[in-house]
Amino acid sequence: MTEILDKQAAAVKPPEAPRRPHSFTRHGITITDDYAWLKDPSWQEVLHDPAVLDPDIRAYLEAENNYTESLLGHTATLQKKLVAEMRGRIKEDDSSVPSPDGPYAYFRKFREGGQHEMFGRMPRDGGDEHIVLDGDALAKDQDYFKFGDSRHSWDHRLQAWSADTKGSEYFAIRIRDWQTGEDFDDLVEDTDGGMVWSADCKSFFYVKLDENHRPMQVWRHRLGTAQADDILVYEEQDPGWFTHLHESSSGRFCVIAGGDHETSEQRLIDLKNPDAPPRLVAAREKGVQYSIADRGEELFILTNADNAIDFKIVTAPLTAAERANWRDLIGHRPGVYILGHDLYSGHLVRLERAHALPSIIIRDLATGDEHAIAFDEAAYSLDTMGSYEFDTTNLRFAYSSMTTPSEVYDYDMAKRTRVLRKRQEIPSGHNPADYVTTRIMAISHDGVEVPISLLHHRDFKRDGNAPLLLYGYGSYGHAMPASFNANRLSLVDRGFVYAIAHIRGGTDKGWGWYLDGKREKKTNSFDDFAACARALIEANYTSEKRIVGHGGSAGGMLMGAVANRAGELFAGIVAEVPFVDVLNTMLDDTLPLTPPEWPEWGNPIESEKDFRTILSYSPYDNVAAKAYPAILAMAGLTDPRVTYWEPAKWIARLRATMTGGGPVMLRTNMGAGHGGASGRFNRLDEIAIVYAFALWAVGLAEVDAIGA
Structure with missing residues (x-):
């Protein structure tokens, strides 16, 4: 497989970004950045008008796009096939379950072939639909x-x-x-x-x-x-x-x-x-978080106050809501993380996660009685959906697993009965029994168990030869739900195992799981991900050079760090809008997200310790003279969250420094930002590129294209 990649990469000469060294010294440490010039000095204007991008930078980004096309262009037939498959799993005229509010029930829907949502309503008791906003019409020009x-x-x-x-x-x-x-x-x-x-x-x-x-x-x-x-x-x-x-x-x-x-x-x-x-409500105290729900003259407050690491729920009078008047209602229970709470006139609903599995707990506020809604699959996703109405006993929630398409239920909190209101329809057909979802544990460098959620076809044979896509994020306390995603079936049906690494930095195992993957403990996230890859190899799901890593945004930073630290495990790495230039970004307090990000990563402007910590793992600053797996970085020109120059600089430094492996590619969407292309079908084109790259990296793209 390596020979195929080498021949394809050699067929077209990759762009060579000129080195224009820019040096600065902070905390007695001098940093030289050869590619700082890729940051347009007028980047704020570019967000409003991409046409004002510096011509030299535009020329370089377009050259990178052309190079990526030269390497992946032969997968065009495969990409079209993937798009057709993924689109075939979308009910094109789909509609949400109408949500009642007073005399009407409000909904969102798509038309057949439509890219964008329509917003409408109907009489609550039934009748004709009325569309007020037509996204396709608004997006036409x-x-x-x-x-x-x-x-x-x-x-x-x-x-x-x-x-x-x-x-x-x-x-x-x-x-x-x-x-x-x-x-x-x-x-x-x-x-x-x-x-x-x-x-x-x-x-x-x-x-x-x-x-x-x-x-x-x-x-x-x-x-x-x-x-x-x-x-x-x-x-x-x-x-x-x-x-x-x-x-x-x-x-x-x-x-x-x-x-x-x-x-x-x-x-x-x-x-x-x-x-x-x-x-x-209550004055800010460093390290104390809270969010309120109101019921008459009483507030119900979700908080981590008083060292409640996994959060608790307290009450306080509306007229005297300061901390001194908070009284525990649902006490703190270590290992049982309260994700959120919803309040209705007679019931308190909380979403909890324990042992990396969610459940919904309902409390009758008159009696104090509680009961739970839970499911028994090995890995699943569960979420409440909110309501326009407060004075109701109806709770709407959604359930799915990696094999089971989304199901929307209305649940009567008083009668404890549920009604299935909608099951996600897969027009091209889907039998959950054809697939298997399971969960295994990886042992990380420090002995901690890291959950891995797995999806594979029922005919899969665990012989160590399967290609595997390993997805990870691990930042900001965001947990990765083991939910249904129809797009993944295009890989799984081709023999891939799809795996989600529930690494530290998320809250998959509680708030402490997040704290153990941030700031000075950030490298736990990277080591956990590598441990997951090794565990999957040891469990015979796959083998070295058969794994494709995938992450976006802060998960893209994860991809960059893992490529530096454990790249030998991977056939390919996909880093979407990757936050890879961590040190330079955290040193630039004019960027949109930098000051709010200091609690997450540290403030290298003020703290030498934080500076050295970030410098020790920042993917861009740790590119080494070694072999790397094939890498595809994807960026958005108007992205205010992870600016386009981060992946551009990273790919330039990789190409100039690495001694073998690759190739490394950059694809910049010149008309989109952090979320990629707009429109539900246009987004499929970008997913198809990711999947085609993954298939190509493990040597299956050519076989599939011939089979097409």
Whole structure:
């Protein structure tokens, strides 16, 4: 297989990025960056208008795209086949289960062949559908289009909606009249996309992004006025904090939720009195996180206060919500992580995870009785779906596993009965019995057990010869659910094992699992992932050079670090929008995410210890003169989260430094950002590239193309 890759790579000369050394010294350590020039000095303008990108940088990115095409272009037939398969598993005219609110039930749906959602409603008791927003029509004249939020007003007359047309996550908010189908003249730009209506439906609250793309200010817009006349409601002074909005459980308040990765603080705006100043719930305390749900004059607060590492739920009076008045309702239980809580007029719902498996716990607030909803597969995903209505006994939740398509249930919390409202339809056919999902444990470098969720065909033979895709993330406390994804079947049906490594840095085994994979303990994430690869080899699921690693964003950083530290295990690495230039990014406090990221990674500007820690693992800074597996890095030009120059610099340094292996490739979407292409079918084109690369890396692309 190596000979095939070498011959294909040699057929076309790869781009050679010129070295333009830029040096700086921090904490007595001098760093030389040969490729710093790939960062456009006017990057903020590029987010708004990609056409202003420096011509030299554009030429280099396009040369990289051409090189990638020269290596993977022969898989075009395979990619088309993969897209057709994945599209065949999508019910094209799919619709959500209508969610009731007063006289109507609201839903989202797609038309046959449509790329974008439509938003609509129908009478609650049945009747004709009414579409208010047609995403395909709105996107018709746009190169990129993505909906942000969409919220109907309390009186059901208006629909506030937002969209991003650049991929840079600057959302513009508009107001549409349900009766006329026309938008008002109101236009509110440079927002994070969210909005909360006032009770009188004459204004709404939103968060505006500052010049560094940070959500720092809460404003109120009055209908019929210009954005210049909007009222500033709250401004966060700490550049390391982000601010967001949502409605409270009862709908009584707009919640201003601020925080970083360690600390949080919330304020309440009474939607019946939108002119009143926001009311602070509890003052911020470093390391203390909390989120509120309200019920009458009582708050239910999810928090890690008092060393409740896996969180607990407390109550407090609305009029005196400070920490001194918090009283435990659901105490802290080590190893039982409370992910979130939903509140209804008579019931408290919490989503918990223990032993890496989720369950829903329902508490009758009148009696204190509790019961659980759980399932018995070896690995599965479970989530609550929220409701427009507060005074209800109905809980909607979704269940799936790696073999079982998503199922949506309505559950009567009082009667303890459930009704299946929707099962994900796979038009091309899917029999869960044809597949097997299981879970094994890897033993990491320090003896810790790391769960691995596995999916393979029932005819799979565990003889050590199978190709395997190993997916990982391991940052920010995000757990990787063992949920259904129809796209994966295109690999599994070709003999792949699909594996998810539930490594430290996520919360798969509780909040402590996250703490053991951040800052000075970050390398645990990388060692866990490598341990998972070795465990799968030892368990005879696969073998060395038959594994393709896959991760995106912070998971792309994981891919870069693993390529440096354990690249010999892998046939290929796919790093989507990879956060690989960690040190330089954390040293640049003008970038959108840098100050809020310091609690996660450390602040190398102020701390020499943090500087040295990040320098020790940052993928870009640790590229070595050694052989690397084949690598595909994928970037978005207008990405404000992981800027395009990070993967561009990484690939340039890899190609200039590595002594063998490869090839290494960069594909930049010149018209999209962090989420890749917009539109549900366009996104399949990018997934097909990833899968074609994975098949190519293990020597199966040519066989499959011939078979096609």
